[in-house]
Amino acid sequence: MQPSFVASACDASCPFPLNNLPYGVFSQKDTSRSVCVAIGDRPLVTAKTAGTIFSEATLNAFLALGKPAWLEVRVALQDALSAAPKRQNMQAELMPLQSDVTMHLPAKIGDYTDFYSSLNHARNVGTMFRGPENALPPNWLHMPIGYHGRASSVVVSGTPVTRPCGQLRPNPEAPPVFAPCRLLDFELEMATLIGGPENELGKRIPMNEAGDRIFGFSLMNDWSARDIQKWEYVPLGPFGAKSFATTISPWIIPLEALEPFKQEPQAQDPEVLPYLRGESSMRGHCTYNIDLTVKLQSVAGELPSTVCRSNFKNLYWTVAQQITHHAVTGCNMQPGDLIASGTISGEDASAFGSMLELSWKGTKEIALENCDSPTTRKFLQDGDTVVMEGHAVGNGFTIGFGDCSGNILPASKE
Template sequence: MAPSPSPIATFVPVAPDSHFSIHNLPYGVFSSRSDATPRPGVAIGEQVLDLRAIAAAGLFTGPLLRDSDCFHQTSLNRFMAMGRAAWKETRGTVQKLLSADEPALRDNTDLRKKAFFPLNEVKMELPAVIGDYTDFFSSKHHALNCGKIFRGVDALQDNWLHVPIAYHGRSSSIVTSGHPITRPCGQVAPAAGSSSPAFKPSSLLDFELEMAMFVGPGNELGTQIPVESAYDHIFGLVLMNDWSARDIQRWEAIPLGPFLGKSFATTISPWIVTLEALEPFICNPPAQDPPPLPYLKEPQGKSYDIALEVTIKPDGDPKGSTICRSNFKHLYWTLGQQLAHHTVNGCNLRPGDLLASGTISGPEQGSLGCLLEQSWGGREQVALENGGSRKFLEDGDEVVISGHCKGDGYLVGFGTCSGKLEPPRCSC
């Protein structure tokens, strides 16, 4: 783990347990009651700093941002495309403007009224126009458990230790935290004694604890992004829930992989935490044996120590039950390897593309990142703190994912990624 940064005092009130300290400064896109136009912002404590207002006031004076209109857009795509030098310049400027000893924003009462909005009064939008979405399968513990549950085999598929496995998902159904999730309907395997599949609402609906990276600068079609420069193409990370209809998924997935069992909804958290903010929490990834092929061999592999939790809140139970505590560092394949592999065939990535990690499961029962694993395919009940239990999700359940890194006296957090399950709309 890298050394913690020196403490920075800010004139904005920030509670010690806030996910959005001045050491974080995650990016998002929001709208407000006074202005319904989506625009980029930064979270600080319980406030959102409007970057459009800061840009209009001429406070971005660095050479890369002085003449840019990236903060006058309704998404972060243009800013993402500018690359790491522009991201670092922005972060440095915002950190300085928010510091306690900088008067430019602190003492400008009119600008502060225009630039700050209470976090609980804004509407968070998708932070980017997501052109493409890919979901990896990067947790060794999850892959082993799925093999045992579905195939009865205590071994990985032959290719798993050599290649980061992934499927192409549906970007149009990605929603931000708080958006309701409708139970999907679909075709499932024939019931016992029947020879015909059934069309019905999914009865095996699941969450998947994941994180996802937003791509910054992409690559031209036919070119590759080398693993040693992959991190310069990663804008930042969000929390993600890959909602999964296990009965639909199991019937349709062979031979081409996930389709309708996944494409009905994917939820992400609205705030993108940058790799700069995560640098103090770099740690070693799991050892890779056998060694990966040369194009996947990182000069110095790295992961991040990000504590993750999943809480299920049944309807009428505001406290809910935390049923999973895991960590990003359990992932076998790193961010750099995932991105390098995605482009090794010449596939072109674009700013705003989303690449997800796959379910993040650890080695213990309490760190398993989905109900499929926790209930062992529906064979066992998962106890809830209110005395109830679950094998899979029920209508009215809200799933809340949270994650943070703990520094010396501060947090770098992601907020929450939540969605509440609503009854199906199909007539079966």
């Protein structure tokens, strides 16, 4: 652990030690929004240390500066917040406890793309709907596939989620109906916030440059209306079933904070085309040992029940490959773009990252162990709260991501 004069940042279990320093945007009562970093149990705002970026209401201007500026600011912050006595004048720059401020979306999201990069998840879903012999689409092992989501409905953790309405076809022998979603689901994902100078339209981003576009990571819940999705997704893929809400955690963990947790990328067979090949030494062409947990709270006041334990290392396609393939046709990636991993599922059933998998398309009951009376779920009900957590545990320190949570409200009558 890197020691700091902020006492709360020196506990081995603290999610925001000096090793981390994630970025966010916060406000206090009657104040405007400001960029901040988390240190211990407090947000920090200081123009003295990092120039003018902390006077901004979003991270977008800082994202556009690129990796050299990100590294320079990170070094300055770590120096200013170290345990050296001469730095203790920084105490005056610390804001009230994180629990006493309001967190907002860290950036203005320009575009949002959701990938489908976990082999276990793809196989599970494909097996359910097409059988094990046709589980993977023909292209899945050759490129990271994804779809363009709706940036306007990306919300910060704690924002309630209204059950969507749409066209359903519960009876395949009858016409579709308009009704509230009956099979509401979560998807455990990680999101990457894109930064750096925008590549010119028509210019690709090679693998050896893709990592320089990765500013950092957050947790993501890609809420999904499975019955709406089933009826609408052929032939063009998800639409309304995914566009009603996507929740991200409020803190963006810098890529540098995750360096101690890098792991070799998964072996890819068949070998990918040359433009997707890279060395594990390349920034972002790896996996990370980050423990991910999903908890479900069924009634206010009850303790949440853990329903999933997965890990970031369960991704088949790396973030560098996602970015390179995203831009291979000449798509211009802009600061503030968000790309998501897709559901991160492990091999064991306890590591499945969605209710669709955990209940195996509704054929199994999921027991919630912390309820006063026996309670089960197949899909999410009104009043349920989903909480996602992420932690990477190092030698005497922890890198945390903050909660990614949302409470489900009944469908609107309008």
